[in-house]
Amino acid sequence: MAGNPKLHYTRGRGKMESIRWLLAAAGVEFEEEFIEKKEDLEKLRNDGSLLFQQVPMVEIDGMKMVQSRAILCYIAAKYNLYGKDLKERAWIDMYVEGTTDLMAMIMVLPFQAADVKEKNIALVIERATNRYFPVYEKALKDHGQDYLVGNKLSWADIHLLEAILMTEELKSDILSAFPLLQAFKGRMSSVPTIKKFLQPGSQRKPPSDEKSIANVRKIFNM
């Protein structure tokens, strides 16, 4: 077995996708073990592999890490994507919390009834356009640099790109009022590790379909 991190989750995006993005952007190869049915999850639980009985779980550096934010923080710090000091880390944390809130709204959409879903899609679009994207557009405008924090690629940039692409899947012209974010998207998509992750055949997961949602409901007793 290689020393590569090993990810345990379903085949879908969910809470693991940001972790896949960050590892890929950092140029770290990783393996995946997919939970396809309830028994797979039960086995992980019975083995004592899941600290709080939940996935995501990532085996990395001799640890069985759980809690997506803890995992992301560890990867970001390990691969120098977390700023150079406490203050840069604070900015990265704030930016990431914003994109996390936005993506969390999108993540739950497939599980909602049609009428609730339609209302929430409108809310996502409103929040993206009025609350979140203006912040990042302004950050880039204010310092005129390529990256959000410290003139260097960080977790915040990778997370923002993921959020932009995810929101575009809901409304393809969502960036129409944000020229700097459009340029940012172009630049970030060209970063070699990210470009590779965006190509077919990578470990990036597609948006969920009805069948996979039904399976997820079964596995997690939703």
Next chain:
Amino acid sequence: MSGKPRLTYINGRGRMETIRWLLAAAGVEFEEIFLQSREQLLKLIKDGSLLFQQVPLVEIDGMKLVQTRAILSYIAGKYNLYGKDLKERALIDMYVEGVSDLMQLIFMFPFTPPEAKEKNLASIAEKATERYFPVFEKVLKQHGQDFLVGNRFSWADVQLLEAILAVEEKVPSVLSGFPQLQAFKTKMSNMPTIKKFLQPGSPRKPPPDERYVATVMEIFKL
């Protein structure tokens, strides 16, 4: 204006309470501004003080920090409550995230409709006694040390103590099966800075009541 951190929130626990706990445990004096009307919140938003138009807001070291987790991370890092290396930080992050999930149930409880309150209370008791407290009981038992991580006081200990006390307010006998946590609770409560915070007259806020709920609904237009 003093050099002290300045907290802006409503006069109640909510999402700011964990920050009050951490600052107090670190022995850091702070000032508080209490939002009493929606107009006050809207003014803060208009002034550009709130990155994502939300509180908590903590003004510290020349920054206007928002997003609870970003604020807590910064304070923990600054006051040496975040472990000595990446791996200790990973453990602290995992523990803190688990405790946060439990606290989220407590946090939402006052806003549950009356008919669902009993069920939610049972859920809090169940999650505490079956998912979260057993983890920390086991951690303490296995290494036999006073603190959760690295034989040293950290953010994880503060957040766990806060959660224990918060759950006990709702489920007084919740620690009955957890002797290690009982000892932990006593030891932590006797640490000078925490002991001070637990005394009347400290910045610690009382449990949410109907007035708190009404204030929150009015100011945040929920």
